[in-house]
Amino acid sequence: MNNSNLSIAHSESDLNGKQKIGLALVGIGLLALLIAWAGAGASAPLAFLLVAFFGFAIGGLLFAHASYQDKIPGIKNNGVYHKSISARGIIAWILAILITGFYICLYWFPAYIEGLIRMHDPLSQVLRNKPADQWFTYGTFYTVAVLIMGIKFIYKYRHNTYQIIRTISVMCFQLLLAYLLPAFLATMNQPEAYFTYFWPLDSYALRPEWFGWNDPASVGMIGYIIIISGILLPFVVTPILTYLYGKRWYCSWVCGCGGLAETAGDPFRQLSDKSLTAWKIERWMIYAVLVAITLLTILLWVNHQTHNELLGSITEPYKKTYGFLIASMFSGVIGVGFYPIMGSRVWCRFGCPMAALLGLQQKFFSRFRITANGGQCISCGNCSTYCEMGIDVRAYAQRGQDIVRASCVGCGICAAVCPRGVLRLENAADDVNNRTKDIRTMHISKEGISIPM
Amino acid sequence: MHIAIIGNGISGVTAARFIRKLSDHKITIISAETEYFFSRTALMYIYMGHMRFKDTQPYEPWFWEKNRIDLVKDYVNNIDFNAKKLEFQSGSALSYDKLILATGSDSNKFGWPGQDLDGVHGLYSYQDLEAMERCSKGLKRAVIVGGGLIGIEMAEMFHSRNIPVTFLVRENSYWSNVLPKEESNIINKHIKENHIDLRLETELKEILPDANGKVRAVITNKGEEIACGFVGLTAGVHPNISFLKNTTLETHRGILVDNFLKTNIKDVYAIGDCAQIRTPKPGRRPVEAIWYTGRMMGETVAYNICGHPTEYDPGIWFNSAKFFDIEYQVYGYVPAEMPDEMETIYWAHPDGRKSIRLNFDKKEKHILGFNLMGVRYRHEVCEKWLREKTSIETVLQNLGMANFDPEFYEEYESEVIDIYNKKTNSNIALKRKRGLKGIFSFLKSNG
Numbered sequence: 001m002n003n004s005n006l007s008i009a010h011s012e013s014d015l016n017g018k019q020k021i022g023l024a025l026v027g028i029g030l031l032a033l034l035i036a037w038a039g040a041g042a043s044a045p046l047a048f049l050l051v052a053f054f055g056f057a058i059g060g061l062l063f064a065h066a067s068y069q070d071k072i073p074g075i076k077n078n079g080v081y082h083k084s085i086s087a088r089g090i091i092a093w094i095l096a097i098l099i100t101g102f103y104i105c106l107y108w109f110p111a112y113i114e115g116l117i118r119m120h121d122p123l124s125q126v127l128r129n130k131p132a133d134q135w136f137t138y139g140t141f142y143t144v145a146v147l148i149m150g151i152k153f154i155y156k157y158r159h160n161t162y163q164i165i166r167t168i169s170v171m172c173f174q175l176l177l178a179y180l181l182p183a184f185l186a187t188m189n190q191p192e193a194y195f196t197y198f199w200p201l202d203s204y205a206l207r208p209e210w211f212g213w214n215d216p217a218s219v220g221m222i223g224y225i226i227i228i229s230g231i232l233l234p235f236v237v238t239p240i241l242t243y244l245y246g247k248r249w250y251c252s253w254v255c256g257c258g259g260l261a262e263t264a265g266d267p268f269r270q271l272s273d274k275s276l277t278a279w280k281i282e283r284w285m286i287y288a289v290l291v292a293i294t295l296l297t298i299l300l301w302v303n304h305q306t307h308n309e310l311l312g313s314i315t316e317p318y319k320k321t322y323g324f325l326i327a328s329m330f331s332g333v334i335g336v337g338f339y340p341i342m343g344s345r346v347w348c349r350f351g352c353p354m355a356a357l358l359g360l361q362q363k364f365f366s367r368f369r370i371t372a373n374g375g376q377c378i379s380c381g382n383c384s385t386y387c388e389m390g391i392d393v394r395a396y397a398q399r400g401q402d403i404v405r406a407s408c409v410g411c412g413i414c415a416a417v418c419p420r421g422v423l424r425l426e427n428a429a430d431d432v433n434n435r436t437k438d439i440r441t442m443h444i445s446k447e448g449i450s451i452p453m
Numbered sequence: 454m455h456i457a458i459i460g461n462g463i464s465g466v467t468a469a470r471f472i473r474k475l476s477d478h479k480i481t482i483i484s485a486e487t488e489y490f491f492s493r494t495a496l497m498y499i500y501m502g503h504m505r506f507k508d509t510q511p512y513e514p515w516f517w518e519k520n521r522i523d524l525v526k527d528y529v530n531n532i533d534f535n536a537k538k539l540e541f542q543s544g545s546a547l548s549y550d551k552l553i554l555a556t557g558s559d560s561n562k563f564g565w566p567g568q569d570l571d572g573v574h575g576l577y578s579y580q581d582l583e584a585m586e587r588c589s590k591g592l593k594r595a596v597i598v599g600g601g602l603i604g605i606e607m608a609e610m611f612h613s614r615n616i617p618v619t620f621l622v623r624e625n626s627y628w629s630n631v632l633p634k635e636e637s638n639i640i641n642k643h644i645k646e647n648h649i650d651l652r653l654e655t656e657l658k659e660i661l662p663d664a665n666g667k668v669r670a671v672i673t674n675k676g677e678e679i680a681c682g683f684v685g686l687t688a689g690v691h692p693n694i695s696f697l698k699n700t701t702l703e704t705h706r707g708i709l710v711d712n713f714l715k716t717n718i719k720d721v722y723a724i725g726d727c728a729q730i731r732t733p734k735p736g737r738r739p740v741e742a743i744w745y746t747g748r749m750m751g752e753t754v755a756y757n758i759c760g761h762p763t764e765y766d767p768g769i770w771f772n773s774a775k776f777f778d779i780e781y782q783v784y785g786y787v788p789a790e791m792p793d794e795m796e797t798i799y800w801a802h803p804d805g806r807k808s809i810r811l812n813f814d815k816k817e818k819h820i821l822g823f824n825l826m827g828v829r830y831r832h833e834v835c836e837k838w839l840r841e842k843t844s845i846e847t848v849l850q851n852l853g854m855a856n857f858d859p860e861f862y863e864e865y866e867s868e869v870i871d872i873y874n875k876k877t878n879s880n881i882a883l884k885r886k887r888g889l890k891g892i893f894s895f896l897k898s899n900g
Contacts, residue, residue: 014615072646074778078613082502159778161861270504275513371889373857374832376773376782378744379463379511380495385504394511415859417503419775421782421829424857428889 014079022063029055033116041119048119057148064152073159075417077386085340086267092340100337107328110134127183136183142260143179147171149263156266162412162425166252170259178256190222196254198233200293201354203327205230207297208304239361245427246368247358248410257348260336261388262411265344269413272343272390279390282350282407289326290356296322326351345388349407359406367427368410369435370403372396377422383414397422404435455479456758457539457547459529460555463744464725466490467751468553468758473520475759480521481547483539485528487579489514494744496582497606501613506579534701534718551720551758554697554708555751558690558726558742561599567660572668573684576603585610588683592616596671596681598657599688600627602774605640607685608649609777619650619679621657621671623688630789632824635799635808637789639826640776642805647777660684690742692727705729707740712764714754722758724750730765736786737767745771769839770822771832779806784835785822787812795821798845798876800869802827809869813845820848828865829857833896846881849873853886854895 015023029052035041036048068076084091105112113134120132120140128136150171157163173196182192199205241249251258261269272278299315308315335347348355362368370393377400383393389407393414396403403423415423456472458465461484469480495509517524528542532552539547560575562568574584585607595611597604600622608618624630626637627644644651656674663669670680692707703709703717707729714722725747729739746767756763774781787810791797796815801808807827813820819842823835834855838848852866867883874880885891 072643072778077501077503079502081505160859161863162859165861276515373829374836375745375748375771376832378494378773379492380498381492381504381508381511382495382498385508398511412859419780420773421780421857424829425860426889428893430890430893 016066018066019063022059022061022066025055025059025062027055027059029053029059031055036119037113037115039115041115041117045119046122049122052119053144056144060148061151064148064155067152068155068158075419076156077417080267080270086270088271088341092268096338096340099339100333103328103333103337106134106138107332113137124183127180128186130186139179139182142256143174145264146174146256146259147263149266150259153263153266157416160412160416163416166412167262169253170255170262173254174256174259185222188222190220191226193222193226194256195229195233196256198230199297200234200290200357201255201257201352203293203296203322206234207300238358242358242361243366246366246408246410247355247362248368248408248425250358251348251355251409252411255354257331257335257352258409261339261344261348265339265388268339268344269388270343270385271341272345272349272388274384274387274390274392276392279392282390285350286352286356286359286407289330289351290353292322292326293353343388343390345390345409348409349389355407355409362408363404363406365432367429367432368404369426370396370408370414371424371426372400372402373420373422373424374400376420378420380419382417382419383423386413386417388413393423402435454550455481455548456551456553457549458482458553458555459539460484460557460725460727461487461490461524462493462555462557462725462747463490464557464747464751465553465555467748468555468724468754469522469751470520471752471755472758473522475755475761478759479523481523481525481549483525483527483529483541483547485526485542488524488526489517491579493577496576496579497610500582500585500610529696532697532700532702534721537720552722553754553758554716554721554723554727555725555747556693556727559693559695560686561689561691562686563688565657565660567662567668568686570660570662570668570684571666572682573660573686575686575690576607577690585683585685589614589616592682594619594679594681595683595685596621596657596679597685597687598671599686600624600629601687601689602628603690604685604687605644605776607687608644609647611683612647612649612777617648617650619652619681620644621652621655621673623654623656625654627651627653633787633789633791633797633799633810635801636781636810636824636826639779639801639805639808643777643779657684690726692729692740692742694727713757713762714750714765715757722754724754734766736770741767743772769836771836779827780825780829782825782830783823784830784832785812785820785839787822787824798869798873800865800872802865807865809865811845811848811869811873813848817842818845819843820845823855830855831857831892834892837896845873846879850881850884851895853883853888854892856887858887 032048032051032055036052041048081087083089085095110117117132117134117137120137123140124130124132124136150167153167154164177196178194182194186192194202238250252262296319299311299318302310303315330351331347335351338346377397379394379398381394383397384391387393388411389409391405391408393403410425412425415425456478458469458481461482465482469482472478472480489510490512491506491509492511495504498504499506499509525547529539530542531540533540537549539549558577560577567573572588574581576582576585594617596619597607598621604620608620611618626634627640629637632640641651652673657671658674659672660668661670661672668682668684670678671684672678694704694708697704697708701718702721707727708716708723709731710716710723710728711731714724714728716723726742728750733739749767750765753763753765769785771784794815796813798811799808809828810824811820812822820838823830849870852869853864856864856866864887870881870883
């Protein structure tokens with residue numbers, strides 16, 4: 001198909017005045033970051049911090065407002081596949097390289113981003129009573145991205161109450177529990193705990209050291225809260241909530257990775273691969289990572305109990321390899337760096353052990369599913385295209401079949417973009433074990449046409 | 454047995470899929486339009502940049518081989534019904550044992566002067582989309598002729614690229630031969646708030662060329678000349694059967710078929726847009742160029758070919774569309790003009806973009822139809838109420854069950870009931886709100 005002539009860039013030149021001012025301010029913010037990075041961040045941290053922050057915040061919000069507020073509420077996907085940034089064009093590749101480079105520096109060469117880190121000293125002093133390090137810098141970028149792009153997302157979907165509430169939720173969890181609370185704990189000389197990350201996503205949770213068993217006296221009150229929540233969250237709270245609402249309660253309402261994907265990653269959700277081959281790779285990879293982290297946790301405990309006598313020699317290299325390949329390379333560098341190329345949920349779909357575990361429960365023991373509305377599907381493909389997890393939603397919808405997939409994070413965008421009102425996220429206990437069995441499309445039989453129940 | 458299917462739209466492809474489910478027959482689908490099946494209703498989203506062409510294809514290329522469905526990209530010039538042979542434009546030929554004609558539609562042209570000029574196009578095929586794309590570069594204004602579903606889609610397409618649109622509608626309100634007055638008005642307003650130059654009660658008289666034979670302007674029946682570089686002809690479609698004229702195949706507007714979708718020639722069937730049912734079910738039209746009926750015919754013809762004679766029965770009417778940002782769903786009988794024996798309850802949201810209408814029988818008080826704008830209702834629930842001729846009061850009390858809007862959306866069912874209560878001096882209340890719980894037992898219950 002000569003589809004290339006159907007994707008000439010049109011929309012780029014159609015920016016209105018306010019959008020241009022917004023982008024210019026973002027550009028100033030970006031410039032401030034560059035200069036700070038080049039070294040000036042250490043000499044005048046506050047000035048650069050403020051210019052960068054307000055450049056991004058005001059510029060970003062102005063752009064979002066100008067893009068959506070004056071338009072009639074509804075699905076605003078015009079030009080997604082005509083724009084370089086959202087259609088794997090040159091801008092997308094440049095952005096991917098920039099983010100990837102930032103992650104590589106962050107994990108392995110923080111000295112190269114010293115200017116950016118120093119720029120955050122004033123903020124770190126206020127929030128944590130100590131100078132910034134690369135992780136505080138990263139956390140600040142991350143949180144600002146979730147907040148600004150979250151507000152943009154809310155503008156975009158302002159007709160959709162589900163999207164608004166869900167987005168406010170991920171913004172609050174990121175800002176309060178994943179950013180301010182750890183900083184506050186730091187001022188109290190407590191460990192910087194992230195209560196939105198727990199086993200198996202947090203590979204360091206459930207480690208013997210966490211439990212302070214080497215030195216029980218050192219575990220303070222906060223320490224006990226961390227330990228108890230570290231056990232309760234994965235083994236009690238998670239199964240209950242996943243049974244009631246599916247994995248969405250975590251993946252698209254709470255999780256920080258999900259939070260970034262749903263906000264900053266939203267312009268890239270259509271880039272996920274929907275092929276059957278991708279689904280096959282997904283199933284192998286994600287469960288392999290779950291096995292790997294389980295094995296790691298077991299190894300650490302065996303080692304601890306046997307004082308490194310059993311398997312002690314392989315545990316440390318194994319831990320290092322997991323940390324390098326999965327925690328850094330996969331979830332960070334590829335997971336976020338490749339947003340503009342592979343979509344916003346590469347890590348969540350192919351790598352996250354938490355998503356794997358929640359997905360198993362969602363598939364086999366949850367009330368959640370996406371229902372298809374009888375025979376109304378026109379197979380247009382909007383649902384599949386905008387599924388960030390690469391689920392071929394249409395394949396089910398056009399047969400009138402409920403969608404029960406381990407990977408579905410319940411973002412609800414398929415239901416939002418459907419032009420015929422075919423999809424609905426729902427929970428019901430009646431049919432937990434046979435949610436996928438009813439095919440309720442219009443069907444012909446000898447008895448005539450009906451929707452079988 | 455070799456089954457040849459002409460046309461790879463939803464009808465032909467559904468037929469092929471179900472023949473494969475039911476049998477081991479050899480299946481060949483022939484199309485000159487595209488290599489693979491795509492969703493015709495999604496053409497607009499390609500132009501608007503929501504999707505790429507390949508995203509509109511419901512099946513990946515491996516699907517056809519895996520299901521042993523042969524695809525031939527060629528144009529059928531002639532069918533030798535006696536020899537059971539298809540003759541292609543490329544010069545090759547293909548023999549069949551049974552033939553399914555699923556050739557779809559063509560855009561209507563009513564003999565307007567200039568209707569074949571460069572820059573005049575309908576919107577039905579992939580080639581039409583390519584033509585629109587070609588004409589869009591530097592386009593200053595498009596004029597669209599015909600106030601139906603395709604016309605408004607075309608208006609939305611150009612609007613998405615900030616190309617000004619003048620929309621000529623013959624009737625005094627948009628799609629007023631199908632939509633009741635209030636709903637039609639909602640769409641009129643919505644078209645205008647999207648800055649479309651809507652001209653009601655205006656018809657095309659003539660299309661004027663420039664020196665190169667390209668569209669320059671149109672003249673309306675009111676004598677006005679409107680300069681434009683593109684004219685969209687969207688005044689409906691007709692069965693695409695011109696290549697079948699002057700054969701022994703009986704045709705009228707479409708290919709005439711009986712209730713088992715058989716034509717007058719043995720082993721030849723016709724389905725989808727191109728078929729004309731000789732004796733349609735009460736209340737149904739002989740030619741229905743609709744996605745859903747095409748799909749149902751495809752499934753029915755598969756049963757008939759595979760030895761399970763099944764009458765075509767499209768069931769209770771349903772349809773849907775989206776007008777810019779307003780979704781539309783209909784279930785059952787919702788005529789544009791209210792017949793005497795019909796009573797209606799109509800609720801509209803103050804934002805002017807949502808409405809709910811329930812039609813019921815004045816005498817028997819049972820439900821007849823649902824019409825929704827900007828609100829989603831559940832097909833299965835509405836269908837069951839309609840099939841069982843449930844009383845309007847029972848429907849109203851349980852109306853929440855029909856609501857299919859996303860979680861946390863406001864529910865308007867009790868406002869609908871208020872209108873009914875005021876109108877009939879009744880005092881009924883909503884018993885059920887939205888949600889899947891309860892719907893299962895309702896749908897599985899008898900009577």
